[in-house]
Amino acid sequence: MSHRKQLKRANTEQAAKGEVGAKANGSSPGKVMSEARHAAPHRDAAPNQPGRTFAHGAAPWLIRVASLWLLAGALAKAFSGTPSELPAPILDSDLDPFHVIPAAVVVETVVSLVALVVPRRAWIPLAAALLTFAAILVFHLRSGAEHCGCFGGAFPIPAWIMLAIDGSLAVLVIASAIALRAWPFARAGSNIAIESSHLDHARSIPGRQGSFASLPVLLCAAGVAAVSLGWYTDARLRPIRPVETRTLIVPGPALTDRKEPLSFPVSTPSGTDAPRPWALPEPLPNEVVLRPILWTNKRLAETELGRFTDTSKFPQTATIVIYYESCNHCAAHLRELAEKQKAAGNSESPTYVLVQLPTPKGDNIKIFVDTVPQGMHVAMPEAITRWVITPPWDVFVENGIVKRVERIKWPDER
Secondary structure: OOHHHHHHHHHHHHHHHHHHHHHHHOOOHHHHHHHHHHHHHHHHHOOOOOOOOHHHHHHHHHHHHHHHHHHHHHHHHHHHOOHHHOOHHHHOOOOOHHHHHHHHHHHHHHHHHHHHHOHHHHHHHHHHHHHHHHHHHHHHHHOOOOEEOOOOOOOOEEHHHHHHHHHHHHHHHHHHHHHHOOOOOOOHHHHHHHHHHHHHHHHOOOOOOOOOOOHHHHHHHHHHHHHHHHHHHHHHHHHHOOOOOOOOOOOOOOOOOEOOOOOOOOOOOOOOOOOOOOOOOOOOOOEEEOOHHHOOOOEHHHOHHHHHOOHHHOOOOEEEEEEEOOOHHHHHHHHHHHHHHHHHOOOOOOOEEEEEEOOOOOOOOOOOOOOOOOEEEEEOOOOOOEEEOOOOEEEEEEOOEEEEEEEOOOOOOO
């Protein structure tokens, strides 16, 4: 006799015994069969069932591994992250990087902590977070960047490695959810049976009573921890947050073409009622965020550029070019401007103010800028070790007001 026939015969005998037992206990056979049908998924889904597959047993722990990775990133951002490590798509957007970092810390902490405790319920936001990071890294790589600050400045990791890890973990989380049948569109009866089996199992273990009922408490605890960590991150970044100056501009002398860097000290005008002259803020921060995209329709003196150089010496109408000497894309842009200026003639070409950011220190740093257009040259303070900006930028100023800004995209950037 085949195995299939033996199994069918055993089921028939079991059903017959059930009917006999039901008659002896005064219950209807239909009720017994209904209870048996509802009990089947309960047995299949019960924890520690010998027949459960390895994938089903390992799936919750795989989701927890992904949540630990997300939590590690949140902690790294909280204790060492700065705007300079943010991906290029964030820095080039209208989003304030000083708000992005604390917000990312809060969201990542809440999602990861909840996924650690209840992976079946938190896999969707966890997968969404990982896929979002992967998408941002794709655009970050297309901008020509090599590293990302996903783990803050203390742990620089190549962007392509982060993309591979985030993408792989997102796929792993989704596959684990499929193995657990934890998607929200599953059959209602199956989900109820599975959830009730876990609940019954939790109630049978000492110290585990009410674990499912305490989900709101878990969310509140995770929220408090995340907000506290976000508050600490915001407080840590506050000293380097841009503060727009409101001092009046002191008229400067007539400008001539010059190639030497500007000297920063400014002589104090005579008279007790004269406005305060420009001066570098004290103490100088280690890091300055320059976001020209937010300067439009503002007085140049009231921007971050005006805080760290005396813009009263700038022409009232000019094109400001912000660049690094060690940036080959900046070198190509400046060379192009010099060629256009030579072809048009100095009298018809725009008035340029070339703002040079300090060259980063390092043994592998190369100088690419060899040709620049004629104009005013300004060197920013070298005491500030880090300038957060993706050059080159062109800032178009008319009558001291920023009218338009443009970041010159790199050749391979889209």
